[in-house]
Amino acid sequence: MDQDSSHTERTTSTPPDKTAEPDGVVQVDQKKQDEIRAACAEADIPELQRLAESAGGFLTDKLRQLAWPILLGVPAPSTTANDEPFPSSEDDGGSWKELPRHRDEDQVQLDVNRSFVYYPHDLSESDLEWRRSQLSALISQVLRTCPYLCYFQGYHDICQVLLLVLRPAWASPCVARLSVLRIRDFMLPNLGPTTAQLRLLPDVLAAADPALLRHVAAVEPFYALAGTLTMYAHNIDSYRDIARLFDVLLAREPVFSIYVFAQIVVDRRDEILDVDEPDLLQVILGRVPANMDLDALVARAAVLFAEHPPERLRAWRRISRASALRTARDARRAAGQTLQEGEAYFERQAKELRWLDLRNSLLSVAWAYRRPAKAVGMAVAVSLVAFYMRRNPAVVDSIMSFLAR
Numbered sequence: 001m002d003q004d005s006s007h008t009e010r011t012t013s014t015p016p017d018k019t020a021e022p023d024g025v026v027q028v029d030q031k032k033q034d035e036i037r038a039a040c041a042e043a044d045i046p047e048l049q050r051l052a053e054s055a056g057g058f059l060t061d062k063l064r065q066l067a068w069p070i071l072l073g074v075p076a077p078s079t080t081a082n083d084e085p086f087p088s089s090e091d092d093g094g095s096w097k098e099l100p101r102h103r104d105e106d107q108v109q110l111d112v113n114r115s116f117v118y119y120p121h122d123l124s125e126s127d128l129e130w131r132r133s134q135l136s137a138l139i140s141q142v143l144r145t146c147p148y149l150c151y152f153q154g155y156h157d158i159c160q161v162l163l164l165v166l167r168p169a170w171a172s173p174c175v176a177r178l179s180v181l182r183i184r185d186f187m188l189p190n191l192g193p194t195t196a197q198l199r200l201l202p203d204v205l206a207a208a209d210p211a212l213l214r215h216v217a218a219v220e221p222f223y224a225l226a227g228t229l230t231m232y233a234h235n236i237d238s239y240r241d242i243a244r245l246f247d248v249l250l251a252r253e254p255v256f257s258i259y260v261f262a263q264i265v266v267d268r269r270d271e272i273l274d275v276d277e278p279d280l281l282q283v284i285l286g287r288v289p290a291n292m293d294l295d296a297l298v299a300r301a302a303v304l305f306a307e308h309p310p311e312r313l314r315a316w317r318r319i320s321r322a323s324a325l326r327t328a329r330d331a332r333r334a335a336g337q338t339l340q341e342g343e344a345y346f347e348r349q350a351k352e353l354r355w356l357d358l359r360n361s362l363l364s365v366a367w368a369y370r371r372p373a374k375a376v377g378m379a380v381a382v383s384l385v386a387f388y389m390r391r392n393p394a395v396v397d398s399i400m401s402f403l404a405r
Contacts, residue, residue, distance in 0.1 A: 029059060040066040045332045049251040053302055055295045057247030064165050064243065071250045073181070073335035074173045102143035104151035111156040112136045119239035120164070131163075138163055142176045146339065148346055149179055149187040154226065157233035158183070161242055180342035181334055182254050184324040186229055188346065192353055196318050197258060197325065198224055203313035204262040208304055212269055216285060218278055223286035224261045231257060235288035248298050253334075255310050255325045256301065263301040264288060322348035 032051065036058055039047040048067055051058065058064045069075075102108075112135050116128055123131070139159050143149055162178070163171045185193035198221040205213040226234050231249050236242045249257055265272065265285060275281045310316045310325070319325050322345040328334035 029056070032056070033059060033063060036063045036067060040070055043070050045071065045251075045335060049331060052247040052251035053298055057244040061165050061243065064247065065167070065170065067247070068162070068166065068250055069170055069174055071331065071335065072174045072177045073337065074170065074177060096141040096144050099144040100147070102140065102147055102151070104143065105140055107153070108139050108143070108151055108156065109136060111153060112139070115156055115160050118237035134168060135160055135163055138168065138171055138175060141172050142179060146176060146180055146343070148343060148350075150189055152186055152229065154230040154234050155179075155187075157230045161231075161233050161246055164239070165243060165246075176339060177342075178250075180339050180346070181337050182250075182324050182328050183231070184342060184346055185349070188349055188353060190353055192356065193320065193323055193349060194225070194229065195222075196315070196320070196323070197228065197255075198222060199315040199318065200255070200258050200310065200313055201262055203315050204259060204304065204308060205265060207308040207313070208262060208266050209269065212266065212272065215273055216265075216281060219282050219285060223282050224258075226286065227261050227264075227288050228257050232260070232288060237290070241292075241294055244294050245298075251331065253325070253329050253331060255329075256305060259301045259305045260297065263297055263304055264292070266304075267297070267300070320349055320352055322346075322352070 032054070036048075036051055038044075039051060040063075048071060052067070052071075058067050112132050115135055116123065116131050120131075135156060139151075139156060142159075143151060158178070159171075159175055162175055166174060179187055185197060201221040201224055202213060202217070205216070232245055233242055236245065245260075249260075268284075268289070272281070272284060275284050310319075321327075324345070327337070327345055
């Protein structure tokens with residue numbers, strides 16, 4: 001076995017290939033494999049989306065190694081764009097290590113130490129440590145290269161999947177673009193944008209099954225946090241299943257993840273309706289069942305999305321125009337975005353969060369010093385101050401520092 005083949009086996013974990021199954025299946029899968037390769041050769045994103053949603057997704061890791069970078073807008077290593085600060089070979093000489101440490105790297109290491117629990121199987125202790133070192137390096141490289149990003153617990157679960165499928169030289173730019181352009185809302189300074197995404201879930205349930213929504217209406221949608229935050233990598237412990245689900249989550253717009261969770265809830269309708277106690281209901285709703293028929297789930301979620309698109313949801317109005325849910329709606333356009341564009345969107349969202357924090361602080365002060373006779377005047381004053389601050393964002397940080405004393 002040559003050195004490159006050995007390295008590939010060690011850095012990827014490939015589930016059994018469906019082409020080893022009976023002849024009838026081989027013929028069907030071979031045809032689809034040819035279609036996937038052809039779509040990759042043409043960088044045909046709409047066709048890759050169709051293939052990702054169809055039975056089996058991209059079928060094997062070898063095909064995912066072709067398709068995933070295209071969906072994420074990563075060019076071949078030899079043609080990496082100048083504005084994408086990632087190496088074009090598997091060994092970049094460790095230049096990223098010379099960058100300042102990211103503020104969250106200690107937490108990264110704690111989470112990495114708990115990685116690779118479910119897959120790959122039967123690793124020796126030395127192999128497990130080697131994979132963890134690869135994962136730690138991958139996350140650190142992305143965070144140091146994009147230092148404005150905020151790490152969240154569960155991010156390592158996402159990165160683990162991409163590292164297992166892709167070689168390190170491909171994993172780094174793919175994870176960076178995924179982070180900045182598709183899951184950016186989760187990597188902002190606070191959970192405001194994440195919460196706004198979760199608020200879409202009750203609206204989808206209301207459209208899909210009003211009776212079910214009425215039953216769970218008293219439960220906040222935070223039960224979907226672990227699933228949507230980690231692209232289900234925290235919930236699904238089968239490598240074949242999570243790789244297959246990533247096929248469609250990378251191919252579809254980011255908001256599709258909310259529809260997947262909504263469909264999981266709808267599919268468990270009878271079980272959920274049998275539970276009335278709110279605390280228990282919260283636990284039940286948060287479960288992602290094992291051994292789901294993912295092909296059927298994806299197909300039903302796609303229908304749900306088509307029948308009730310996000311722009312028809314009431315909570316969609318509260319999604320920032322700089323949110324990845326909006327800026328990555330068109331997969332072809334998103335694949336062409338640069339990290340610099342993503343950083344600009346990040347800064348817009350961060351500014352909006354600072355503005356909301358300031359507004360809430362001003363309202364808290366107004367409420368604390370309220371007087372019945374002055375209530376209207378105070379409300380007007382707060383509105384005028386807020387308007388001024390929005391027109392003069394440079395003052396926001398100094399005001400926030402004063403209020404924090």
